Amino acid sequence: MVVVEATKDEATVLGDAEISAIGGLLADRARCRVLMALGDGRALPASVLADEAGVSRSTASSHLGKLTDAGLLLVETHGRHRYYRLAGRHVGELLEKLTQIAPAQPVRSLRDGNRAAHLRAARTCYDHLAGRLGVAVMTSLLRRDLLTGGDGTVDAHDPIAGYGRDAEYTVTEAGWAFLGDIGVRVPDGTRRLVRYCVDWSEQRHHLAGRLGRSLLDRFLDQGWLAHRDRSRSVKVTDAGTAVLAEKFDITWKT
Template structure:
């Protein structure tokens, strides 16, 4: 009697696939904080916060350390992506990798205890920073806030009144780019910038034309974005502003006092 053929074994069920893991985890805040935590590195980052390229020698002097120590600190900052470096002959020049690094410093300044004032130089630098400084590549401090106010008063800029109101702020914090309001240049504003020698059509498209920051020392808005950077660069080119001895500090010159009054009616208290 023929033996019946064995029935085929049932096909094995495919093994359940393992759940896919995310390729990017949460921000490593501790690592970033450790890079800011060293006093020498913090001083270097603050010196670079005006957006300019500075040499290793200048940064070593600003941090108060020797060249080998400065090189080691700068190498860590470059490896972490906070700073970029370029070579020019025998010299190496450093700059912040982007405005976000500067904004992180500005935000830390809000919660950091003040450094003790131990000399007239320290006192003078602190006052000068509050009076007029660069916030990456645009103007900040009392002068930056006053300039923003004059643009609004003259209806060259519109969208809000330049006031930071913490109680009603939704996204804005007391440092860094603002998001609660939408400022824009008016037709008169475009004409005024053109009259000053700024070609808006030639500005880079990779960033918004108009943005604002909440100024950490004044708690008001100052002008950022491509227009803010172009305006600051133009004021420096005209000699209306000049860089101070300390990085980030800028000074309004006598010709700048006259020029800003003639251009947009900005008159600062003596």
């Protein structure tokens, strides 16, 4: 005869409702695909997420609403677009834990750890540069007044991601000279010249738009960066390290 003592401590009592609520959100494949598409911190518009999840716009909208209501996603309105991204580092970590458990853990645990680290260090986002490297480049340009703008709420020289309206960045005269110097040529086009993306893993802005793309293209063309396997993560070559140091005043470690 086993005597069961009172074991309903506080931690056990409060929580099951909240946890099951989160479980309910994770219980849907479309929502999981949305979360995984945002897994590396990108901010994506609703329509892209709908395609990514393979459901209609209306269905996606419903899912996105639920995820934001629950606080797993944040939304930022830019014109007629609404960009969604993960609400915090913890959400990304939760996803990582889940993927670890999901397939009864295959062998590649170490490899996966590296993958995540690499993604945070340097990756592409759409067609431009993101991650710590992307933010470093953006910061470098702002510090030397080659680029000006930002929402100015904190520090015009720090691309910190605020919650204000559009931060309008513009290239200065010195900026154009610098870009010419390193061989960046920006083609004409209807797309906005300078845009920014919120880099979630760093909570900072990185450079996007036509200029952001041209810059990344130049880095890849010159062999300063190279795509790592077939993922979005990129590797800084020795030549790239040198260029970053000389031209951008960035010391890139490993």
